[in-house]
Amino acid sequence: xxxxxxxxxxxxxxxxxxxxxxxxxxxxxxxxxxxxxxxxxxxxxxxxxxxxxxxxxxxxxxxxxxxxxxxxxxxxxxxxxxxxxxxxxxxxxxxxxxxxxxxxxxxxxxxxxxxxxxxxxxxxxxxxxxxxxxxxxxxxxxxxxxxxxxxxxxxxxxxxxxxxxxxxxxxxxxxxxxxxxxxxxxxxxxxxxxxxx
Amino acid sequence: xxxxxxxxxxxxxxxxxxxxxxxxxxxxxxxxxxxxxxxxxxxxxxxxxxxxxxxxxxxxxxxxxxxxxxxxxxxxxxxxxxxxxxxxxxxxxxxxxxxxxxxxxxxxxxxxxxxxxxxxxxxxxxxxxxxxxxxxxxxxxxxxxxxxxxxxxxxxxxxxxxxxxxxxxxxxxxxxxxxxxxxxxxxxxxxxxxxxxxxxxxxxxxxxxxxxxxxxxxxxxxxxxxxxxxxxxxxxxxxxxxxxxxxxxxxxxxxxxxxxxxxxxxxxxxxxxxxxxxxxxxxxxxxxxxxxxxxxxxxxxxxxxxxxxxxxxxxxxxxxxxxxxxxxxxxxxxxxxxxxxxxxxxxxxxxxxxxxxxxxxxxxxxxxxxxxxxxxxxxxxxxxxxxx
Numbered sequence: 001x002x003x004x005x006x007x008x009x010x011x012x013x014x015x016x017x018x019x020x021x022x023x024x025x026x027x028x029x030x031x032x033x034x035x036x037x038x039x040x041x042x043x044x045x046x047x048x049x050x051x052x053x054x055x056x057x058x059x060x061x062x063x064x065x066x067x068x069x070x071x072x073x074x075x076x077x078x079x080x081x082x083x084x085x086x087x088x089x090x091x092x093x094x095x096x097x098x099x100x101x102x103x104x105x106x107x108x109x110x111x112x113x114x115x116x117x118x119x120x121x122x123x124x125x126x127x128x129x130x131x132x133x134x135x136x137x138x139x140x141x142x143x144x145x146x147x148x149x150x151x152x153x154x155x156x157x158x159x160x161x162x163x164x165x166x167x168x169x170x171x172x173x174x175x176x177x178x179x180x181x182x183x184x185x186x187x188x189x190x191x192x193x194x195x196x197x
Numbered sequence: 198x199x200x201x202x203x204x205x206x207x208x209x210x211x212x213x214x215x216x217x218x219x220x221x222x223x224x225x226x227x228x229x230x231x232x233x234x235x236x237x238x239x240x241x242x243x244x245x246x247x248x249x250x251x252x253x254x255x256x257x258x259x260x261x262x263x264x265x266x267x268x269x270x271x272x273x274x275x276x277x278x279x280x281x282x283x284x285x286x287x288x289x290x291x292x293x294x295x296x297x298x299x300x301x302x303x304x305x306x307x308x309x310x311x312x313x314x315x316x317x318x319x320x321x322x323x324x325x326x327x328x329x330x331x332x333x334x335x336x337x338x339x340x341x342x343x344x345x346x347x348x349x350x351x352x353x354x355x356x357x358x359x360x361x362x363x364x365x366x367x368x369x370x371x372x373x374x375x376x377x378x379x380x381x382x383x384x385x386x387x388x389x390x391x392x393x394x395x396x397x398x399x400x401x402x403x404x405x406x407x408x409x410x411x412x413x414x415x416x417x418x419x420x421x422x423x424x425x426x427x428x429x430x431x432x433x434x435x436x437x438x439x440x441x442x443x444x445x446x447x448x449x450x451x452x453x454x455x456x457x458x459x460x461x462x463x464x465x466x467x468x469x470x471x472x473x474x475x476x477x478x479x480x481x482x483x484x485x486x487x488x489x490x491x492x493x494x495x496x497x498x499x500x501x502x503x504x505x506x507x508x509x510x511x512x513x514x515x516x517x518x519x520x521x522x523x524x525x526x527x528x529x530x531x532x533x534x535x536x537x538x539x540x541x542x543x544x545x546x547x548x549x550x551x552x553x554x555x556x557x558x559x560x561x562x563x564x565x566x567x568x569x570x571x572x573x574x575x576x577x578x579x580x581x582x583x584x585x
Contacts, residue, residue, distance in 0.1 A: 118431020
């Protein structure tokens with residue numbers, strides 16, 4: 001069985017000295033606590049959980065990102081969440097979280113694909129949809145969006161471009177947004193055009 | 198070979214006149230519009246003659262940003278959208294989503310609803326595995342004969358789903374804290390009839406297929422997936438169990454009432470395509486056992502937890518991961534609720550088909566091009582779920 005989360009945290013600190021590990025709580029009903037690890041020590045911590053005979057986390061089930069944009073008092077970050085289970089001992093999950101800044105140039109997290117091959121596609125997906133660069137990933141390309149696509153659509157501030165699925169209606173939300181953003185058509189011209197129909 | 202070539206070069210004779218043909222690898226793009234890819238899926242294959250030396254899956258043709266859609270509507274609104282993930286198993290997808298939300302909100306499901314959930318989920322398993330085997334045979338060239346047998350049986354299950362939920366494929370049947378419609382006597386009789394007759398159909402199906410020489414030749418020792426590699430590659434479901442990975446979430450997590458039901462988890466030994474075929478037959482036989490027990494033990498009582506409000510349903514802030522064993526593998530939902538709790542802040546689907554494709558290349562290397570089609574068929578993917 002997996003020990004209590006505080007013991008897990010202590011074991012992690014012994015395995016990766018100098019790491020900053022925090023316990024993150026969820027709702028009381030879920031009973032799934034997670035460990036927030038700093039980026040520099042994530043790989044070492046994950047490797048420890050995989051190799052340590054007590055845990056044997058040989059199965060990395062789920063990898064995903066969550067976007068938290070900046071609020072008034074706190075800077076924003078992208079959180080990458082790993083759910084680890086053990087097939088050998090049939091226990092789990094141990095949840096690892098890691099945070100990276102939202103700016104694309106610094107949004108980097110070490111890849112866990114060298115430890116678990118199952119992360120390969122899921123990390124590619126997180127890269128595609130959130131813009132997290134996984135350093136050490138063997139083949140980091142877009143997987144769901146097409147290669148020419150430039151944005152990361154699951155970020156909370158993502159704006160779909162105006163030039164596809166453009167449906168101009170004089171009172172539509174799309175048109176208001178088009179006006180605000182400078183639009184594809186000059187606002188007066190488009191209103192006239194539609195009005196004359 | 199190299200020596201022979203250099204000898205030819207030094208003698209000044211061109212290769213063609215010496216009777217040696219220079220060969221090179223050829224890149225073939227299979228799909229996205231190809232019957233063997235089960236939807237809009239593409240494989241970039243590099244072949245040396247007939248032998249695969251490299252294979253890269255390309256997906257995303259059916260991507261519709263399912264996750265973002267769900268983040269823009271209330272919790273219950275995305276229940277019908279989960280039907281469209283793996284459109285053969287809408288009942289199982291509903292369950293995974295309902296289970297995750299119930300976990301996050303701390304809802305307890307009444308026992309009758311748990312039994313009904315097991316009944317429809319195991320019927321879905323019968324449906325999925327039957328159709329999967331049918332289409333696997335299609336990939337081998339048994340053009341639509343096994344599929345027709347499979348669809349004959351599928352029809353009976355789908356009729357029952359229509360009676361229960363009002364829709365044949367997009368069932369939208371589960372609700373947080375229970376299910377939407379109760380089983381009446383007529384529906385139970387339909388379910389009993391299906392369960393009673395299914396073993397005969399399986400015997401017939403097996404008589405046609407299990408020892409069929411063509412099937413044996415096309416599947417045995419093809420696309421072997423070793424056990425350790427399957428675990429490391431996060432492979433789940435029948436594909437993993439065919440490789441001998443003893444991991445069934447129904448046994449491990451004991452969600453619903455699976456803890457109290459008696460069934461075995463069949464395991465393969467070799468991990469080849471034949472094992473992946475046969476594991477599905479065995480799982481169907483186990484599913485029939487589960488169905489018999491669930492139909493016998495179905496208690497009376499409410500079908501939905503009375504404290505759950507359908508309107509203005511809110512979830513306390515936090516995050517949670519819920520998962521179930523769908524016919525294709527581990528389907529999980531990672532959900533994050535914020536302070537308002539009105540709609541998911543983050544909604545992530547962990548699709549089994551998508552992740553099971555991770556090791557497609559490893560399974561196909563060294564086999565003939567025609568075998569990749571069969572190996573892909575034995576993984577049993579649905580593109581609605583791969584691309585989301």
